[in-house]
Amino acid sequence: xxxxxxxxxxxxxxxxxxxxxxxxxxxxxxxxxxxxxxxxxxxxxxxxxxxxxxxxxxxxxxxxxxxxxxxxxxxxxxxxxxxxxxxxxxxxxxxxxxxxxxxxxxxxxxxxxxxxxxxxxxxxxxxxxxxxxxxxxxxxxxxxxxxxxxxxxxxxxxxxxxxxxxxxxxxxxxxxxxxxxxxxxxxxxxxxxxxxxxxxxxxxxxxxxxxxxxxxxxxxxxxxxxxxxxxxxxxxxxxxxxxxxxxxxxxxxxxxxxxxxxxxxxxxxxxxxxxxxxxxxx
Amino acid sequence: xxxxxxxxxxxxxxxxxxxxxxxxxxxxxxxxxxxxxxxxxxxxxxxxxxxxxxxxxxxxxxxxxxxxxxxxxxxxxxxxxxxxxxxxxxxxxxxxxxxxxxxxxxxxxxxxxxxxxxxxxxxxxxxxxxxxxxxxxxxxxxxxxxxxxxxxxxxxxxxxxxxxxxxxxxxxxxxxxxxxxxxxxxxxxxxxxxxxxxxxxxxxxxxxxxxxxxxxxxxxxxxxxxxxxxxxxxxxxxxxxxxxxxxxxxxxxxxxxxxxxxxxxx
Numbered sequence: 206x207x208x209x210x211x212x213x214x215x216x217x218x219x220x221x222x223x224x225x226x227x228x229x230x231x232x233x234x235x236x237x238x239x240x241x242x243x244x245x246x247x248x249x250x251x252x253x254x255x256x257x258x259x260x261x262x263x264x265x266x267x268x269x270x271x272x273x274x275x276x277x278x279x280x281x282x283x284x285x286x287x288x289x290x291x292x293x294x295x296x297x298x299x300x301x302x303x304x305x306x307x308x309x310x311x312x313x314x315x316x317x318x319x320x321x322x323x324x325x326x327x328x329x330x331x332x333x334x335x336x337x338x339x340x341x342x343x344x345x346x347x348x349x350x351x352x353x354x355x356x357x358x359x360x361x362x363x364x365x366x367x368x369x370x371x372x373x374x375x376x377x378x379x380x381x382x383x384x385x386x387x388x389x390x391x392x393x394x395x396x397x398x399x400x401x402x403x404x405x406x407x408x409x410x411x412x413x414x415x416x417x418x419x420x421x422x423x424x425x426x427x428x429x430x431x432x433x434x435x436x437x438x439x440x441x442x443x444x445x446x447x448x449x450x451x452x453x454x455x456x457x458x459x460x461x462x463x464x465x466x467x468x469x470x471x472x473x474x475x476x477x478x479x480x481x482x483x484x485x486x487x
Numbered sequence: 488x489x490x491x492x493x494x495x496x497x498x499x500x501x502x503x504x505x506x507x508x509x510x511x512x513x514x515x516x517x518x519x520x521x522x523x524x525x526x527x528x529x530x531x532x533x534x535x536x537x538x539x540x541x542x543x544x545x546x547x548x549x550x551x552x553x554x555x556x557x558x559x560x561x562x563x564x565x566x567x568x569x570x571x572x573x574x575x576x577x578x579x580x581x582x583x584x585x586x587x588x589x590x591x592x593x594x595x596x597x598x599x600x601x602x603x604x605x606x607x608x609x610x611x612x613x614x615x616x617x618x619x620x621x622x623x624x625x626x627x628x629x630x631x632x633x634x635x636x637x638x639x640x641x642x643x644x645x646x647x648x649x650x651x652x653x654x655x656x657x658x659x660x661x662x663x664x665x666x667x668x669x670x671x672x673x674x675x676x677x678x679x680x681x682x683x684x685x686x687x688x689x690x691x692x693x694x695x696x697x698x699x700x701x702x703x704x705x706x707x708x709x710x711x712x713x714x715x716x717x718x719x720x721x722x723x724x725x726x727x728x729x730x731x732x733x734x735x736x737x738x739x740x741x742x743x744x745x746x747x748x749x750x751x752x753x
Contacts, residue, residue: 226600331617335649356619360655367654380668386601389632395668401661403645443669 208456208478208486209239212435214246214428215486216448218413219253221461222483224328226385230460239353239487250436252377252412252443254349254393255305261284293372294318298342301365303358303397304349304376319347325357331412334360339369346395348375348408350382359400361362366404373404377412379443381462389462413438414446419453437483439463441474449474458482497749498631499534504752512542513687515701517642517677517708519547519614519658520571522578541690546641546677547572547614549686551579553639553676554610559583561606567623567661568614568641584608585626599625604634613639613665613673615658624665631669638669642677644708645648667703678703679711684718703749706729706739723747 217223223233224255240247249265256264282327285334294300301310320340339361346362365371378394401407411417428434434453439461448455457476458484459465468479480486505512514526521529526543530536550572552738556563563582566573573586584605603650604626611627630636637687643659666672676682693699703709704726713720724730725748745751 298559330491331615331647331655332651347567352621354621356617356656356661359660360617363656364677379668388600388629391621391628391664391668395624395664396621397654397664398667399663402663403656403660405645 208435209243209245211258211433212245212454213430213433214248214426214435215240215424216248216250216434216436216453217483218436218438218440218444218461219249219251221383222444222458224264225383225461226388227268228386230482230484231267232482233486235481236486237269246426246428248426250413250418250422250447252393254376254412255307257307257310260307279289292346298344299340300345300347301343301362301371302347302349303351303362304347304355305351308347308376309351311324317482321358321361323359325355334364337361337364339364342373343369346371346373346452348393348400350376350393351396354396359403362400363403366406373406373408374378375408375410375412377443378408378410379440383439383461413443414450416447416451419447419451435477437480437486441472441476443478445474448476454478456480456486458485497747499536501748501751502534502536507516511691511693512538513691514538514543515678515683515687515703515709515712517545517546517644519545519550519575519641519677520569521545521547522571522575523548525571536562544687546683547575548579548675549683550612550614550639550641551575551581552686553682554583555579556614558609562609563605564610564612564635565608565611565627566614567616567619567627568612569616572614572641583612585623599691602626602629604629608634608636610637610639612641613658613662616649616661619661620641624668627665628668631665631671638665638673640675640677642708643673643675673680675699678705678708679715681712681716684712700742702751703744706733706736706741707721710739711743713741719743721745721751723750 223230239398279364294317299320301321302312304322309319312319322344343365346365367375375397376393379392380394381389382392384390397408422428432451435456436444436448436453437456437458439458440461441457445455445457451479454477456478458464459468460481502512523540523543530538559579563584565585566576566583567585573583576583608630611630631638640662641658644657645659646654647657649655649689653697662673696718700721701709701713701718702721702723704723706722706728710720710722719742720731721743722728723745725746
């Protein structure tokens with residue numbers, strides 16, 4: 206029995222599975238259109254937290270040429286973040302945001318007040334931090350993908366958590382991401398690793414491998430039978446572990462951050478299936 | 488550190504006394520931003536002690552000496568570090584790039600998708616850098632991951648004390664993201680690694696380890712350095728380690744415990 210026949214709902218990670226940067230993975234578009242044609246549920250489950258929902262939809266259209274799909278996008282991740290923040294934010298309270306423009310826009314759209322976002326190169330001297338007086342009312346430090354991350358931001362985030370008792374949450378801890386067919390670069394996990402290690406505290410993670418998104422998907426799509434759901438991803442620690450934590454089957458593809466060499470070295474995280482790429486689903 | 492201006496008078500007397508007794512006195516520090524010339528000044532002004540260049544071994548100077556010894560003509564390093572470290576590299580004739588890395592010149596994608604690494608970058612040297620940013624981390628990552636540059640760090644202390652009331656992320660924190668994204672650990676040149684110890688022995692032609700004593704205030708940096716180098720150690724309680732902390736420590740044991748270096752003559 207092929208994978209297409211065995212499952213009704215396909216959860217796809219994006220980077221390294223359906224695209225790498227702006228390059229589609231060969232065959233991805235065909236597979237997805239095929240699945241949609243057969244009335245399968247196609248849902249993108251991504252830890253990407255720098256695109257707005259709108260720009261994510263655009264990307265799927267331009268890169269994959271797919272027009273009908275259900276998705277959990279970065280924005281829901283951001284909204285989840287939001288709902289967790291908002292529940293606990295009183296008027297006048299705010300977050301310290303390490304994150305992208307897309308995430309900041311989402312916060313703006315939902316009236317969540319934040320500081321720290323953007324290009325901060327305030328301190329060129331270590332001793333400058335001696336005079337830094339933290340703002341009042343900062344209840345959360347949110348760690349997300351931020352290509353403007355600096356030591357200054359790390360130091361301030363450290364101060365808000367260590368000295369002011371702010372809660373430390375992160376969108377995800379992916380150490381790397383595929384920026385193109387040939388290049389991998391540090392991801393969110395790497396951006397906040399130094400903060401976590403210097404604090405001696407790990408953040409609460411909202412994205413994969415946490416099952417928060419899975420629970421939302423099941424509720425949203427009224428999915429009852431877990432045995433008919435397949436999670437497809439390229440990262441054992443986030444995608445496959447997400448599937449395992451959620452109690453569903455998993456397929457590891459070798460088109461992204463995991464190569465066959467890495468796989469052969471052995472891993473404690475075992476996928477149900479291993480495929481060269483998404484094209485093998487057919 | 489653990490010797491500071493407050494202790495100036497007593498410390499000065501101790502060091503000058505050791506020198507007058509023809510003892511080898513060598514300062515071993517994980518500092519990466521001061522040149523040897525700056526140290527000579529500090530010793531003169533603060534402690535009234537005259538030191539020669541080879542009596543000061545800092546992790547910064549060690550990094551310069553280490554890469555200088557291995558770089559061929561035309562080869563260079565990618566440098567993550569302070570202004571001071573870049574001056575040390577200049578002083579030892581080490582060619583470097585990356586130090587003045589702007590936070591981002593263009594868009595995320597232009598910067599990293601199409602970034603073409605320079606040739607002949609043989610080392611990525613990581614040290615404390617309060618101007619560190621994602622662009623530097625990513626370029627360093629590319630030089631190691633794609634170009635095979637060797638990954639070196641001056642030290643990996645997770646925290647730096649800024650003052651009595653404020654602690655901040657240290658070198659270890661600055662480099663942690665790079666280390667985790669690569670999945671490889673850097674070769675550490677500073678304490679507690681024994682690289683500086685080997686250099687000191689070679690430089691001063693020291694043969695008999697049993698006649699050497701490492702004195703410091705940090706168990707995990709100074710005392711561990713002595714242990715890794717197989718020399719006796721003395722922990723002073725005049726710095727970051729209190730007697731309470733010492734009694735709670737089970738893995739790192741100094742040979743001697745002193746209140747301060749003045750006790751060397753007790």
